[in-house]
Amino acid sequence: MIEIESKYNPAIVEDKWYSAWLENKCFSSKPDNRKAFTIVIPPPNVTGVLHMGHMLNNTIQDVLVRRARMKGFNACWVPGTDHASIATEAKVVAKLKAEGIDKKDLSREEFLSHAWQWKEKHGGIILEQLKKLGASCDWDRTRFTMEDALYESVIDVFVDLYEKGLIYRGVRMVNWDPVALTALSDEEVIFKEQNSKLYYLKYKIENSDEYIIVATTRPETILGDTAVCVHPEDERYSHLKGKKVIIPIVGRSIPVIFDEYVDREFGTGALKITPAHDINDYNLGIKHKLDSIDIFNDNGSLNENGKQYAGLDRFECRKQIAKDLQAADLMHKIEDYNNKIGCSERTGAVIEPKLSLQWFLKMQDLAKPALEVVMSDEIKFHPSKFKNTYRYWMENVKDWCISRQLWWGQRIPAYHLPNREFVVAKSAEEALKKAQELFPTENYTLNDLKQDEDVLDTWFSSWLWPMSVFDGIRNPNNEEINYYYPTNDLITAPEIIFFWVARMIIAGLEYKKEVPFKNVYFTGIVRDKLGRKMSKSLGNSPDPIELIEKYGADGVRMGMLLASPAGNDLPFDESYCEQGRNFSNKIWNALRLIKSWKVEDIEQPASSALAIEWFKEKMNKTLCDLEDDFSKYRLSESLMSVYKFVWDDLCSWYLEIIKPAYQAPIDRKTYEATLDIFEDVMKILHPFMPFVSEEVYHIIKERKENDFIMQAQLPAIKEVNSTLLSEFDFIEEFITAIRSVRNEKNIAQKVALQVYFTRSEEGNIIEKYSDIVCKLCNLETLTSCEEKIEKAIAKMVRTLEFFVPLTDNVNKEEEIKKIKADIEYYEGFKNSVMKKLSNENFVSKAPEQVVAMERKKLSDAEQKIETLNEQLKAFL
């Protein structure tokens, strides 16, 4: 017998085992002759700090990886971080600014060296935090999307796609972030509701005194107007065919054009066209061959086309122009107007649609096979509803703008030549060679090559992640990629289904001719009590590390899992973690109980032998249930099964049955069986709660320091013996019924009772388990009788009637009331069954089994009513 603290202390235990696992390389994986089970982490941003979303996501991954490991797979979880070009660059720029350094004053190389310094200092924080959670990643494999090997992979892919004719350079309307000074993809733009104004401007019709009134939210863009557009069937304006109008203040004359695009109901039915600053106007401009006047600088201020407004910020300019228009009596009116404005996901700046020269990847042909593998379930989505979302996107996929005007990222391997041509190559040397082949007469040298200034979109590196972490791009047939790819499960958030999931599938099919993963599990969004998404900017997210300190990593893991069915949002509440902590403690105390027993070579009670037999069966059943739940990725339910298995079946039933009386010894046979059972239970628990299970595993049989549960195998599954389980179910019901009577009648614990049972088909079951019933109900005896006795209360379990003797007289009125209520209930029930059975259609059409079932229900109900009536008579 050893002394153990009465409260489980996670902090000490967690640090101890995590270090031990690391020292013993428990997480490391090398290709061998076992089957591989691979997960690549969705690489968190290097700028990232662990938030609740990460906690959920990585808990799930760890559960899956640990379980796979315990099922005999060579489990490999590859960790790493993403260079997150915009987010990181913004962070570094801000940091430099705080130090009085302006990015503009730095060379590219200088800036990058600052960025790398920043990365080395802060980039590992999030991975260190994951260790606190217990993440069993193979840390020796940690990758970074900007490290040399992955950088090269990205460049290889760019060059390859370019050579396949899938990458092109073109002028397009892109989402311009005037703060970060870069183009953004559509996915990086978020629309926000905003209270703004709708301005009604007066455009004078040339050679006439008439005005046409045009509504706009952006009066400053009149500087770039090149037409006014109305609907061809709009009779209000039919007389304006061929006419020109004069832009207010600007004075420039522009044509009136006609197009069905215009919504006659909106505003005045007249639309001003600014092809350089609105995507729809841009398209109309192309269609009607309009000029395009760019009026903005990259930072959102007005350029020289802005005339007298040049240099003003766009929003300042808007105010000024509105004032000037009013002064000139060219403003018809201003209305309040609520609309949605696109903002940069990273900087929050209002997006300026802008024409610019960018690099694009053609998506249509690439998307087709990627759609197919999801629709055919070669890649399974959990939950499957996301297949719809995926299909919609893939069928309407647009070319991907892959260039960003940043420095932090993979620089586009295009080299511009003095003759305004460019070549694409993996290095400057190769580019030179190509240039010389293309233009043999020019005698170019390396100095003539100017590498493109842009870097690639971050997702252009993350889409290779499942391959590049195994160096599968540069060395497509290396041992690792062939062993670990395709990976098994991807755990991610539905919001990046297009950003990332779709593109990984495309890349996998293109470069490995194989899907990158077999299952995608979409987690819900972690929300606060008010239903808001947890985010740093709202400040409504608890600090995960503090939570771990408070409830233990196991407690927090359990908290995350309990309330997060796949695809459903998780309204987070600390009480979930509290439940997890309580569970750790429950296990801890079960351990204390077992370790407090004195073991002697005495005879094993029959009840203990029976309990062991039953419990092993229950364990087998639980293992089967888990198998089923995991196959459907129902992790929340699987944990709940384990929770009830441990708390109810193990602690409340099994341990209570075999528990010796105070200070009495336990027989060796039962004790040793219990140690085995307890170890097996810990193995089942381990994937969910790795720390407490490891600690308990080591104490229970005093295992050697380096004999880890995390390297053990789950108990084998046998065929389920349901007879034993259903017998015990009945016994549980019986015991609960007896306890309920005691509770109701306030029968003190120490008083021994006699229970008589009669009229029982289940009598032999009671007989078999009588020792257990006596023990758990604190009964003196349990005997069969034909006649009821005085001073007793009659109750029923299923169709079995039993009598609990009382020390005092029965409160007759109270009992009569209860029996009457029971009779009423069963009469109602009987009637509903009879209604069914007297329906000829039911009897003739319903399957025989169902009808037989109803007949059984009826006879059971009748028997119960009869018994209840007898009980009632006894009181009258």
Add this chain to the structure above:
RNA sequence: GGGAGUAUAGCUCAGUUGGUUUAGAGCAUCUGCCUUACAAGCAGAGGGUCAUAGGUUCGAAUCCUAUUACUCCCACCA
């Protein structure tokens, strides 16, 4: 505007191709217990017209239609 999804106990959710008592679990609540593993606990109890209205069927939480409310995705209104 287009698409998808959800609605079951106070809360979070199960409920598999329609049929096992008149619907289950965890948490919360209530009652009684500091019963020698655990009050972070034990024992027991209460709690639901399965969103609303129709329909199909011998039979509907489950299938169909409409309505209402909410959620998400996509497009975007000048």
